Amino acid sequence: MFEYILSGFAAVFHPTTFVLMVFGIIMGIIIGAIPGLSGSMGIILLLPLVYMLPSDVALVMLCGLFCGSMYGGSISAVLLNTPGTPSAAATVLDGYPLAQKGKAGKAIGIASFASFLGGLVSTLCLMFIAPELASIALNFQAADYFSLAIFGLTIMASASGGSMTKALIAGAVGLLLSAVGMDPITGNPRFTFGTYKLMSGLDILPILIGVFALSEVMIKVNSKNKGLTFDDKKIEKVVPTFSEMKGVFKVAIVGAIIGVIIGIIPGTGGAIACFLAYNVGKKISKNGSKFGTGELEGVAAPEAANNGTTGGALIPMLALGIPGDVVTSVMLGALVLVGVRPGPMLFVESPDLVYTIFSGMFVIQFLMLGFGFLFARISPKILKIPANILMPIIVVLCMVGAFSIGNQTYHIWVAVIFGVVGYLMKKYGFPGAPLILGVILGPIAEENLNRALIVSNNDISVFFTRPISLAFILLSAFSIGWTIYSRFRKDKQEA
Amino acid sequence: MEKKAAFSELVVGLLIVALGIFVFCYSFTLKTAETGIGAGGYPKFIGVVLIILGACQTAISLYQKVRSPEFNVDSKKLIKLVELVGSMMLYLWLLPHLGFVIMTPILLIVLMFLFGIKRWVMGLIVAIVFTIIVYLLFTEVFLVFLPRFTLF
Known part of the structure; x- marks a missing residue:
């Protein structure tokens, strides 16, 4: 293991990897800082570049973007009272009051420090938990994999926030989309309706571009510019003092641990973690009663938590092939694109790649701390990029990204069609993440369903007699049952 | 105040049921296998899941009492x-x-x-x-x- 870690660090400090990692962090901070742009959209915009890079370089760059976007969200939360990403929603509560008191630099500085701590804790957890989880997953058989895929979809649907039925429908439609093209078992065309372009199936990338990026532009075209303004004052005193760092250390560490735990649970993410950490921080802090009036601890807790989710979300993604949140589900799609199939076999077949990611995540936290302090000073300029120039640019980048898959306008058509689908999904309350997860998990589910039934001679009891498979089925049933029960209870309380 | 589902919720539920029925019927045109699921087994599974979920969505919207159709599009x-x-x-x-x-x-x-x-x-x-x-x-x-x- 130690040998792999060392070779991982050597790979990270290779000039190309290092430069692209820094590029990923900077892009992440900028994208995270701009309200309306998220880490998932950032990954989509970088896909043409990802396509051209070796898998380890691409992965480290995407990890940089992921962590950077988590931190970047805090900048607009502090300066504009608008979180750049949903993960920074709780940062607004104390970050903006600090900015109003003229301590915007201090708030962003503490956000950088807490993000660093959160990221570091989550990276250490990633390094130790992911290989253990993968070694357990190596004992999985076909029936277990099928049940795991179903578990991944149900838990993401349960945690998606809105209607669980709609989230499950989105997941099932994703599974259906994955069935388009040549059937992997008999080689016969399915759902192609005589269109030869559909023979090879639907690529994940145009679907990602459509559902997560173009649909967002379609929503933005009708959203009125609320005239976000920030007093163009100088951001000063960014680097926190030792006593300030010591003061927020406890809530930041607790926030980081909460972030890691929430991150590991598939389907959750920074948005849930930041509020949970804020509330826990409020309880454990001596200044808890002052939370909401501009407390540094109120910024540190959610920021440590949302960066804590980064490593946490990577654990199930790398070890099981089940993404922990929306950004990692987009990242999973990008990995499939560069020929990397995350899951337990990745740890056996490409340990060097896995440890490059671990080492990259470690280095990213230190770089992010430095860039965080640096960007705090120039952040007001980033926030001045007008949406009426930014959105058209995003459209073109999405189109070029879709085109670069196979040098065909066909893929752009698919992206635009899924953009409309994504827009309608958002309008009617269907989350996009289960759809994407369905497309990703579909082939795994089909292959393993088939294999399990062949081995068991078409006996479906195999899914209930294998302990691991049964555990996943029970967990799926529990997550659905619990969500229905808690919604029912909430409705009853409201009535 | 009593919660009422939008008319579109009912339409979406029924559309999903229709999609599920189409997928289920279509799967019978695909090759079957003696052991394993063949080409049609997986779509059949998805079709059944869509029918069940669509029916749930329809039932939820009916349970919440559907509002009369509104066509005041912006x-x-x-x-x-x-x-x-x-x-x-x-x-x-x-x-x-x-x-x-x-x-x-x-x-x-x-x-x-x-x-x-x-x-x-x-x-x-x-x-x-x-x-x-x-x-x-x-x-x-x-x-x-x-x-x-x-x-x-």
Whole structure:
């Protein structure tokens, strides 16, 4: 293991990897800082570049973007009272009051420090938990994999926030989309309706571009510019003092641990973690009663938590092939694109790649701390990029990204069609993440369903007699049952 | 106040049931296998899941008592959306003939107009400069050959 870690660090400090990692962090901070742009959209915009890079370089760059976007969200939360990403929603509560008191630099500085701590804790957890989880997953058989895929979809649907039925429908439609093209078992065309372009199936990338990026532009075209303004004052005193760092250390560490735990649970993410950490921080802090009036601890807790989710979300993604949140589900799609199939076999077949990611995540936290302090000073300029120039640019980048898959306008058509689908999904309350997860998990589910039934001679009891498979089925049933029960209870309380 | 489901919730539920029935029926046209699921087994499974979920969605909307259909569509918003999607489609239709370098600044300017740009000169400069940068980056660095003018 130690040998792999060392070779991982050597790979990270290779000039190309290092430069692209820094590029990923900077892009992440900028994208995270701009309200309306998220880490998932950032990954989509970088896909043409990802396509051209070796898998380890691409992965480290995407990890940089992921962590950077988590931190970047805090900048607009502090300066504009608008979180750049949903993960920074709780940062607004104390970050903006600090900015109003003229301590915007201090708030962003503490956000950088807490993000660093959160990221570091989550990276250490990633390094130790992911290989253990993968070694357990190596004992999985076909029936277990099928049940795991179903578990991944149900838990993401349960945690998606809105209607669980709609989230499950989105997941099932994703599974259906994955069935388009040549059937992997008999080689016969399915759902192609005589269109030869559909023979090879639907690529994940145009679907990602459509559902997560173009649909967002379609929503933005009708959203009125609320005239976000920030007093163009100088951001000063960014680097926190030792006593300030010591003061927020406890809530930041607790926030980081909460972030890691929430991150590991598939389907959750920074948005849930930041509020949970804020509330826990409020309880454990001596200044808890002052939370909401501009407390540094109120910024540190959610920021440590949302960066804590980064490593946490990577654990199930790398070890099981089940993404922990929306950004990692987009990242999973990008990995499939560069020929990397995350899951337990990745740890056996490409340990060097896995440890490059671990080492990259470690280095990213230190770089992010430095860039965080640096960007705090120039952040007001980033926030001045007008949406009426930014959105058209995003459209073109999405189109070029879709085109670069196979040098065909066909893929752009698919992206635009899924953009409309994504827009309608958002309008009617269907989350996009289960759809994407369905497309990703579909082939795994089909292959393993088939294999399990062949081995068991078409006996479906195999899914209930294998302990691991049964555990996943029970967990799926529990997550659905619990969500229905808690919604029912909430409705009853409201009535 | 009593919660009522929008009419569209009921329509969506019924559409999902219809999709599930179509997928289920379609799966019977696919090859079967003696052991394992064959080509049709997986779509059949998805079809059943969609029918069940669609039925649940329909039942939920009926349980919440569906509001009578409302057709007060915000025409301004709809027109803007149609203009946005329409301009993207027109761009895609013309792209293979007129090429990336000609079509992209036009698309950018149209989109900037839809997003309500006021500083036109800056918009025009951004559109042209951005197109050139993307074209050079993709053709020279990433070796992605973007469509060229092919009419003559």
